[in-house]
Amino acid sequence: MASKAVTIENLNPNIIKLEYAVRGPLVIRAGEIEKELEKGAKKPFKTVIKANIGDAHAMGQTPITFIRQVIACVTYPDLIKNSNFPADVKQRAKDILKACGGGSVGSYSMSQGIELVRRHVAEYIEKRDGHPARWQDICLSTGASTAIKNVLQMLCNKIDGKPSGVMIPIPQYPLYSASLAEYGLEQVRYYLDEERDWGLDVAELTRALKQADKTCKVRALVVINPGNPTGQVLTRANIEAIVKFAHENGLLLLADEVYQKNVYAPGSEFFSFKKVMREMGEPYSSELELASFMSVSKGYVGESGLRGGWMELVNLQPEVQAQLYKCISAMLCPTTLGQTAVDCVAKEPAQGEESYEVWSREKAAVLASLAERATMIAETFNSMQGFKCNVVQGAMYAFPRIELPEKAIAAAKAEGKAPDVFYAFRLLEETGICIVPGSGFGQRPGTYHFRTTILPQPALLRHMLDSFKTFHQNFTKQYS
Amino acid sequence: MASKAVTIENLNPNIIKLEYAVRGPLVIRAGEIEKELEKGAKKPFKTVIKANIGDAHAMGQTPITFIRQVIACVTYPDLIKNSNFPADVKQRAKDILKACGGGSVGSYSMSQGIELVRRHVAEYIEKRDGHPARWQDICLSTGASTAIKNVLQMLCNKIDGKPSGVMIPIPQYPLYSASLAEYGLEQVRYYLDEERDWGLDVAELTRALKQADKTCKVRALVVINPGNPTGQVLTRANIEAIVKFAHENGLLLLADEVYQKNVYAPGSEFFSFKKVMREMGEPYSSELELASFMSVSKGYVGESGLRGGWMELVNLQPEVQAQLYKCISAMLCPTTLGQTAVDCVAKEPAQGEESYEVWSREKAAVLASLAERATMIAETFNSMQGFKCNVVQGAMYAFPRIELPEKAIAAAKAEGKAPDVFYAFRLLEETGICIVPGSGFGQRPGTYHFRTTILPQPALLRHMLDSFKTFHQNFTKQYS
Structure with missing residues (x-):
């Protein structure tokens, strides 16, 4: 042979x-x-x-009716005319189709996603945080994983002869360790504190950073909140300390916030890194470079198979962001039906709309x-x-x-x-x-x-x- | 700042x-x-x-009705019960849902795709080529681009201190040059012959290979047939010569065959590399390593936004194929609705089925x-x-x-x-x-x-x- x-x-x-x-x-x-x-x-x-x-x-877990009806309508637009789906479902489907090339979800979208959907995501973030978000900084993706890998890829070169390093929590979601291995990036492991509900200790971040400094150039910090696999929800004080740490050490912060809708424990509350850094004021607000990730696979939606997600990019150098968008463009676009699911998650039915009651009941x-x-x-x-x-x-x-x-x-x-x-x-x-x-x-x-x-x-x-x-x-x- | x-x-x-x-x-x-x-x-x-x-x-271009109806049904299964969609549409949707976790397209599939769909793709290839195909060698993907990149990524290491090189046609589809740049692989450019209808000359392949040998280790050969951007359809004799060349030089052959349904010129016919190498007999049939790519974005279907595709892997070392599948697994799975479109393309409505007439008419x-x-x-x-x-x-x-x-x-x-x-x-x-x-x-x-x-x-x-x-x-x- x-x-x-x-x-x-x-x-x-x-x-x-x-x-x-x-x-x-x-x-x-x-x-x-x-x-x-x-x-x-x-x-x-x-x-x-x-x-x-x-x-x-x-x-x-059963699908959320509103999402499935909207996707069915954009896929087979006859349903907009001839089904008894709720009026807001039909209107949403019409809006999305109008934003698609040739009025069909069979067209490629822009590589960063359909502009209408990106605008809805920005509005969602504004409402969530009480701070502005620019739709141009929203980039839709085929599930959160693709976006995370795209951001990590920006770092996979040597600096002064040393490989780049990325700080990841231990325990971590293995997409991170897998992607670091794939890209030849160094894992810089910081331990979460099991004794304190898997809390994140800045002293431990400092230890990990110092130790890694000998073998690599640490360039980014990954935080998963709410935590996977740990289930912890970071306190606001903890997030503030992390923001300071990342800023002081010139690190790009990757905030994996795909479980932002999954918070259960009394007293626990989700704060986005974006919100906290904005409220900490300068220099953090306009200097800390942040990429935050979200997905339709989790939350109350659980539409894992549809592969919809997004990232928000904050304070990236505009030239760098343009390079990232260029890199993404060779992959054409995220799936339009995943983008449709993103739209439904970002812009939920509003009170008074026909789908509101069923949606609220299902979600709750x-x-x-x-x-x-x-x-x-x-x-x-x-x-x-x-x-x-x-x-x-x-x-x-x-x-x-x-x-x-x-x-x-x-x-x-x-x-x-x-x-x-x-x-x-x-x-x-x-x-x-x-x-x-x-x-x-x-x-x-x-x-x-x-x-x-x-x-x-x-x-x-x-x-x-x-x-x-x-x-x-x-x-x-x-x-x- | x-x-x-x-x-x-x-x-x-x-x-x-x-x-x-x-x-x-x-x-x-x-x-x-x-x-x-x-x-x-x-x-x-x-x-x-x-x-x-x-x-x-x-x-x-208008969507093919059958595909859109099947996707609408798997998305919103009430339509299977309560719509007047054709019986074969409903049956197809039921079959696909049965093959999904929890009977929902919201579930992740296997990373290589839903087994049922992979089996249908293997049957499509068998029918196309008149030679067996194993469903285990079919790997579904989020459009062909993802699969192409996954295969190229296997090669992005140095061999004896030299970077790996990949032969690509000039002119080529720029996903290849972009991916090679991204992965640090060397472009080994062979020119298509404009004077002879953009034909592919083996002497030119040999020239390019020899020349590249000094600066890199050439490991793979990309052929796009039918051609993008050139529109040429390779003759069977040309394909045979390419198969011999790739085999003699120990190259992995990447056959970009996404336009296999788009052949127009009288006298032109599509032959898959798989069919030709099988019919050339030994040693090619069981030795040449081939990855062939297909997509639902092209053909008569044009469902670019749905991001469905597949690759067939032929004669890969089983351990290598397992590594490739492992690498893909971190990205979870291709979109299930894109996979549904793949299913419809691989298994078209058969004569006698309710959708057959409309489908044939639309396709023609x-x-x-x-x-x-x-x-x-x-x-x-x-x-x-x-x-x-x-x-x-x-x-x-x-x-x-x-x-x-x-x-x-x-x-x-x-x-x-x-x-x-x-x-x-x-x-x-x-x-x-x-x-x-x-x-x-x-x-x-x-x-x-x-x-x-x-x-x-x-x-x-x-x-x-x-x-x-x-x-x-x-x-x-x-x-x-």
Whole structure:
């Protein structure tokens, strides 16, 4: 056999380095198990519960009617004339179509997105923050991930012979570690404080920055708020301290705010970085460079499959922003139907409009149910021996810490697996529950965690937590 | 003012290098002119004609009903129950929803796409080529561009200290030059032969390869067939020669076949690289590594805004393919509604099904009209003094060669513009016609071309060609 043009040996090594645990080997195995079950295999469980990924609809959350009706109308405009959809749905669809080339969502939009939608996003941000937003600074994207990668890519060159570094929280959402690996950027890891509800300590940021300074040029800071996988919601004071830190150290701030609508805990409130820096006044207000990210995949909407998102760019050098927009243009445009979903999220039906009541009811129901499940999951985990779980203040995940018996750790090592990966595989094979081991997000050495979503519907979640409990008891007994 | 974290000076220089002429400065100016016209500015024309980009719906092509009905149904499943859509539309929507997590297009799919859709694509390829295709080798994407970039990214490392090189045709579609710049890959330029209908000469491939060998390690060969911007359709003999060349030189072949449904000229026929290499037998059939790309943005469908596409991977080392799939997984999944469009393109309504007649009629009408316009445009250009235009055998573009008077070339240089860019700006300002200068695609030094789409509807195209003619006469007169 002739040698291959592309082999593991000559493949771009960054691709080999890249790991994305949310869809890693455990999830691949979960898919295999599903196929085995379909073919009639006998297992101690009937279905796989995919608690590995923030995929709300897959776990039974129902779509928001208004969004789906608007998308149906822009896709098949006959429905504007001939359906009994609400008047505001039809009007919205007409507005969007008018903003599309040739009046069709089949046309490319501008690379930054349809101007009308960008204007609606700017209005949403103004209303959210009480401060102006420019539509020219809004750039729509195919889900938040694309926009995050586009911003990171601006940094992937060496400075004075040193690679660029990007500060990321530990634990973090693995899109960051994956993208840094892909782009040859250095991970500069700062630890969130588990003891203080996964809070962010500026002293720890300083430590991480100083330490990294020897091996790389630190250029950006990523903050995820509300937190993924941690579920924390940063306090305003905490955000102020972060803004100061980023400004003092000349860092570009990447604010991953895709869970801004997912806040549950009494006393917790979402403050955008943009709002806080504007209210801190100068020099922060007009100097700190910020990119903030949002998505329609999360919130009460959960339209992950539609791939809609946006970023707001604040205080970027205009020439740099133009370069970023140029870079994006080669990819043509984000999907117009994802942009339509963005429009509906940015500009919700207003009081008095025909869809308002159904929309409000649906939105409130999803958020109330998520809040209930956030409480249920943390309480149940905390009732289990060897588990410690912080309050899920926001987002869609719990990230409990677990104690693993020494013998289990030894057994894992014998199999060449990280102990938390070993545990997660056992859980999957014995209960069908698919979670993501803490090592996929990062954790302090010697500690073990996992991330589970709070997304299974209440009855299924109850069932999941029950079988989790039984599994953990058996596992602990086996290895003690 | 404090210095910025990200400046033009410390920005990733590959981003600065990257150019994408299809959406470059000329197109930005066209957008400004549109806004000026809206505000009532007086110009020698009433509208801007965007002949710069293959955006069929923006130029008045109507969507294929079947596709839009299926997307409307998967988006708003009530329509499956309560609309009078055809039975096959409803059945298709049900099948797709069944294949989605939680029965909702709001769920993430597998990163390579919904299995059902991948299977339909494999069946489409089998039918097209008369040779088997494995659904596991089909990877859906957010338009073809994403898939192309993912494959190129596998190569962006140095080999024995040399950067990797990728052979691209000149003229080429600028996604390639843009992506190579972005990834730090070397452009290895081979010229298409304008005198022989933009044919591809293996001697020229050999020349380019040998010459590049000194500065880089050539690892891949890009072929665009039918050609963009050239409109040529490669003969089977030509494809065979390319297959041999790629195999002999151990190159990964990237076959950009997004215009496979757009073939107009009598005697021209589309042969996929996959079909030809399979029929050439060993060693090509089981050794040549191939990635072939397809899109729903082109063909008779023109659903550019939906961002649906796929690639087929052939003979890749399984470990390499697994790495590529892993890399893609961090981006979660292509849009499910784009995937739905892919499904409709891959599995067209069959004879006897309720939608078949309308579908056939719509498809035939679009393709017949495109064929008519392909002829009209080449004939008109060839009737103009100083123009020479090859037959538009396929795709959606003409790429005529133009003679520019010496004085015009001097005037362009005085403005610091390439002569063809100067010409295109003048055309835009005086007629509202937006084309892309040849330098955006590459051309032999000393020759000048431009790319125009054949997409304006017949009456508008007639008007466009008439004002083009008048402009060119005046321009030539002015500078002679």
